[in-house]
Amino acid sequence: MSNPLRELSTYGQSFWLDFLSRSLITSGELARLIEEDGLRGVTSNPTIFDKAISSSEEYDDEIAELAAKGLSSAAIFEELAVHDVQKACDLFRLVYEASGGEDGFVSLELPPDLAYDTERSIAEAKRLFAKIDRPNVMIKVPGTPEGIPAIEQLIAEGVNVNITLLFSLENYEQVMEAYLRGIERRLEAGLAVDHIASVASFFVSRIDTEVDRRIDELLKQETDPERREKLGWLKGKVAVANAKLAYQRFKRVFLNGERFARLQKQGARIQRVLWASTSTKNPAYSDVLYVETLIGPYTVQTMAPVTVEAFRDHGRVRATVEEGVEEAEQVLRTLADVGIDYTEVTNLLQRQGVELFQQSYNDVLKRIDEKRRTLAAVIERRAGQLGPFEPTVTAQAERLVNERFIERLWAKDPSLWSADPATQAKIAQRLGWLTVHETMLASLHELEAVASDIQSAGFQHAVLLGMGGSSLAPEVLQRVFGNAEGFPELRVLDTTHPDIIARLQDEVDLDKTLFIVSSKSGTTVETLSQYAYWYEIIRSRRGAAAGDQFIAITDPGTPLERLARDHQFRRVFLNPPDIGGRYSALSFFGLVPGAAIGLPLKALLEPAARMAEQLQRNSVENPGLWLGAALGALGTAGRDKVTMLTEPAITSLGDWLEQLLAESTGKDGTGLLPVIHEPHQAPNQYGTDRLFVGIDLALQPHVESDALLLALETLGHPVVRCRLWNTWDLGAEFLRWEVATAVAGAILGINPFDEPNxxxxxxxxxxxxxxxxxxxxxxxxxxxxxxxxxxxxxxxxxxxxxxxxxxxxxxxxxxxxxxxxxxxxxxxxxxxxxxxxxxxxxxxxxxxxxxxxxxxxxxxxxxxxxxxxxxxxxxxxxxxxxxxxxxxxxxxxxxxxxxxxxxxxxxxxxxxxxxxxxxxxxxxxxxxxxxxxxxxxxxxxx
The missing domain is CATH 3.40.50.10490 (Glucose-6-phosphate isomerase like protein; domain 1)
Known part of the structure; x- marks a missing residue:
């Protein structure tokens, strides 16, 4: 039996779904629509998400988790929407690739309060496009007067755009012009255009709804038979006529226009016209009216789920978009004859469209507020099964709460770890990590300035000369996020092996390489040896200007600071001296290399700031206190081999955790041994000295690791699960594990801030x-x-x-x-x-x-x-x-x-x-x- 939905493609039309929800993805229904019905894309908006969140409990855990992190309802909505869009993009990736980038897109709407703000629309669209980080995502921008210049700029900057809320032919002409200008500007700048996609969403049924309403009002007052006949003839015809005339304009520009033909030769893609709002509102009309009458090449047909079912059941497929063009022109002339102002109607509909989306946006925020109130006030940022050790860990956590451990920790009380005055004095000089994220947030302008400077200088590589605490966090950032376009790739050189050093020398362009010399003490033998080697090479090429290719990160007053000043380094960053190396991820030691590779550091620090609020709660629900209690209690019970199973996307976090745990706790004949990157074994092969920690991303758990953890739980091994909602949670996770390590150190009876051996x-x-x-x-x-x-x-x-x-x-x-x-x-x-x-x-x-x-x-x-x-x-x-x-x-x-x-x-x-x-x-x-x-x-x- 033929499927009308699949047949649309034979006439050059793509079928997109006007709906997206978490359950649509997780149930496999979206995959089925792609496979069986030929679905080639999805659009979404606040109205759609409001329906999705209200009709499903699948968002509840994430809402509770994000609320516990301190996110506003607006921020929670964004996270929910972004996660859904990312997952949908991944499902459509094969469609995108198979179509050569023509189809397989998922659209996400800008917040509706930006509809009349050009600059904020540009900034927000760029941010969301980068955050979603999928080549087959489109950002929906309304075709308002303020949206038109935003569309041009976004196209020029390489952002895929779905222009929405188009009702009038004049407005559509403006949108096509904005697209062409954006492409031309990009080509003039010498940039590629072959990967940029855009659709213009021309709304259909809403026009009939409004025009028919006005016709009915006029019929109540009209007595002239001829005019009543004209009015009756117009009903149900204006929307389709308007769309067909829009298609004629599309053809004139993109199929027959010389201007676009020139751009197309340079790789530009056709901006397809998308029929939006195709559900029939009037029960007197066919439920597939607006689909059947607008079928034709280079078009996209979006359908709500109810229209999908109807068209699959009884839709008729043939080329119709160019039928009756003369009649369509007559429809618009008659509309004017009967006194209905086309421009006034279409302008009104666009304004109402913005208002409706704003109302839906407000509704979805209210719904999230309601769910936040009905869900648990605080969701534990922990999970797993501790088996028979659960009571021990709970008792340990409760003891710490009763002793006001957290309050004393944030007051930087060194007596938590030692009664010796001399030791306490040293510990007091190692607790700056607790609040360094605040210092770095205040220093963002400085970090952003160095990022801009490095980008402008055209460096292709940044080589980090550092060991341990100076190298591990930057390495995590490079491996997890990569370097942004236009910024250097970070290469960490934490070795003295001459073959590795020589190989790196062959792999980089020395004239376009920045060297970051990083050492807390300023005396690290490996770092200074590497520096001496590279500085001599650069000095031989650039003479006295060699220092321009070097940045130093160190504590105030170190030999490295003096050396950097003497050799006129490009920049010298002096880190707060009250932070040990392994606790320095969120300080200059971690963030200057992050800035060098173009990371948006605010996105890393803000989750850390929200985590800090949770970490200051004197409660067993405190995520750092509970994790530290689990590590310490299980360590003293003989489960001291902390075995990490990490999601591949964040596997390098294990290397950072290895130093943090081992160097902090491994002393005085005790400690927690971190076991990272160990090949998986059969569950029954592990000894009774293990504590397993699974670290993954909540929306993409690693199937192999997850199965192993479940099996280990079944066998009675204690398992802790740490889930990040996205990779930007790394900043929060750094801080959470630092607090947990400090807690575990107190339970083990050691000073977690020195490294005596x-x-x-x-x-x-x-x-x-x-x-x-x-x-x-x-x-x-x-x-x-x-x-x-x-x-x-x-x-x-x-x-x-x-x-x-x-x-x-x-x-x-x-x-x-x-x-x-x-x-x-x-x-x-x-x-x-x-x-x-x-x-x-x-x-x-x-x-x-x-x-x-x-x-x-x-x-x-x-x-x-x-x-x-x-x-x-x-x-x-x-x-x-x-x-x-x-x-x-x-x-x-x-x-x-x-x-x-x-x-x-x-x-x-x-x-x-x-x-x-x-x-x-x-x-x-x-x-x-x-x-x-x-x-x-x-x-x-x-």
Missing amino acids: VQESKDRTNALLKTFTKTGELPEPPVLATANGIRIYGEFDTTSAEAAVAAFCSSVHLGDYLALLAFTDTRPEISWRLQETRRLLQRLGVATTLGYGPRYLHSIGQFYKGGTPNGAFLMVLIEPAHDLPIPGSPYTFKTLFKAQAFGDYAALISRKRPVLLLHIPADEAERGLDWLLQQLAVAGTR
């Missing part, structure tokens, strides 16, 4: 370098065994390389953890072998970690030395293939790199834990790792 590896490295400076030789540990050119170091009772690996594996016991520490290149050929090594080590039945040196020394390395004394450490040092000088230093990068590996080996071996170090020659890198994989494959499993 980080210096140990540094001291041993410095001692090795001092010896090298004196003798020209870098001391190496005693060799335990050799195999295929590999030197193996360790304290096992064997001289066989194979037996050494077996002995190491046998020394690992249930309840331990196993760290794979890679002082290697990060090339794919190396990385996948290290991942496979980790997978084989998992067979020992313990939690595993994998870190690259020296990066991990500034992150989880503190835990390895100061945390729970049950770690086993398999180290791999692959000799770098190249070497690079460190200007002003008696040693090279290769020497520094190897000294850091040997220094950490010595620090770990001194703790009498199982440590095995494989030292592989550069030309045996892959074969050496393959040998290790072979040994592990037969070394035994549990």
Whole structure:
């Protein structure tokens, strides 16, 4: 049986749905309409969303969550609408691609109060277009006098626009002109136009509704038979006549016009005419009148769900849009003859259209207000199943509430963590992170100025020279959001490996590269060594102007500040000194690199400010207090391996969390071991020392991780779920986890703001370098065994390389953890072998970690030395293939790199834990790792 909806495409007409709701998406109905009925797009407006929200409970959880975050009803409505539009865009993505960008669009309306404000319409349309971030979204802008220039500007700036509320032919002419001017301006600027799409929404049935009403009024007073006949003949004809004449104007401009023909040769797309308001209001007329009479090429037919059902059932399809054009002209002449002013009617309808949308917008905000009142006052920003640990965690949270922990935390009371006056004095100088988001919001103008400066300078890359707290948050921002168009890509260089440094040098245009030198102390050896290397290269190219390619971020009064001033760096940012590195994500250390890549930092900071309000509540519902109570209580109960399962879109957050948890809690023989990026196992393979944390986006949970978490809950493992509503919640999540870590530290009885064991590896490295400076030789540990050119170091009772690996594996016991520490290149050929090594080590039945040196020394390395004394450490040092000088230093990068590996080996071996170090020659890198994989494959499993 034929489907009239699908047949429309044979006449060049696209079928779009004039309705969108969450349930339409989640039920699969929208996908069915695409597959079975040939649906090729969706439009929405406040009226549609009001109906959707009122008729479904699917929005309730999100409304409650957003309300708990402190969002206004208007902001909540935007979030709901944006999420629906994004999901719909994703469903239509294949239609969009298959049609070459002609179809597959989803439209979102601007707030109606902008209908008469040109500048705000432009700004808001650009913001929403960027926020939705889908190539197949259109922003609906009304064709009001103030909307016309906005349309032109938006087209010129590359925004897809659906022009709405068009009733008159003159107005439609203005819209077509605005589109053409926008395309011309874009071409004059040398920009592409082939991806820009636009439709002009010409409203139909509302014209008949208004004209018929006036005709009926005139018929009540008219006695002349001839005039009564004219009036009767007009009823139900004006809307279709008006639309058919609009199509004739469309043809003249886009199909037959020389002006557009020139633009089309340069890639411009036809602005199709879209028939809107096609539902029949008068029961005396056919329920498919306005669909059947306006079928033709290069048009879009929007239908409400009721019209879809009717047309699918009994619609007749044939080319009709050009039938009766002469009669259509006669209809408009007769309309004037009977005294109905066409211009007055169409202007009135446009004004009423804006007013109706404004009323619908107000109604939907009222409906959200009502739901906020009827839903729970506060939704817990937590979820999951803690099983038998739930009472313990609740009791711990209630104890903290009774002790006014949160009130004292925000008062920056150091006695929460220590009774020692000297320790308290140090802690008091590390609590600035609690309010730094406020400082940064006040500094937005400065950050925006540096962003503008970097964009204007034309930098293509920004290389961040920093370690640990100076590098991890910026890396998250680049990986999650990417760099904005026209801004440099951020490359994080947190290594001393000469091969990696040399490779980066080959990959960037040095004349268009900005270097961000980032160090809290201003003395970090890796950062200063990298700086010395790059500055010498840039100085050799630019002389005294070399500093123009450098930015510094540091604390006031550091050697780095003095160096930056002396060398006339482009900018110097002095961070508030009362913030430790791992707590500095929302300070200049995180946000200056974010500004450099063009992020709208306000969008990151405002959610953090709203989260701060929740984090100040002295209640078990406080999301930071509860999470910290769970971490601390479960850690003391032996569930101290905090295993993170993250949504791929935000997986890099795990690297930041690794440092925050490990360096904050791993001391005094206790701590929480973060386990990130670990390959998934069967649920029954995990030990009873695990706490699982799922971190995902509420509207796109990761199916694989979600299934694993559900299975783990079923087996009785404690599971915590953290859900971000969108990626901009990262700012809030940074702050939430910082508070949670401070809470957990208090429960564990440690100071979460120092890192007492980080210096140990540094001291041993410095001692090795001092010896090298004196003798020209870098001391190496005693060799335990050799195999295929590999030197193996360790304290096992064997001289066989194979037996050494077996002995190491046998020394690992249930309840331990196993760290794979890679002082290697990060090339794919190396990385996948290290991942496979980790997978084989998992067979020992313990939690595993994998870190690259020296990066991990500034992150989880503190835990390895100061945390729970049950770690086993398999180290791999692959000799770098190249070497690079460190200007002003008696040693090279290769020497520094190897000294850091040997220094950490010595620090770990001194703790009498199982440590095995494989030292592989550069030309045996892959074969050496393959040998290790072979040994592990037969070394035994549990």
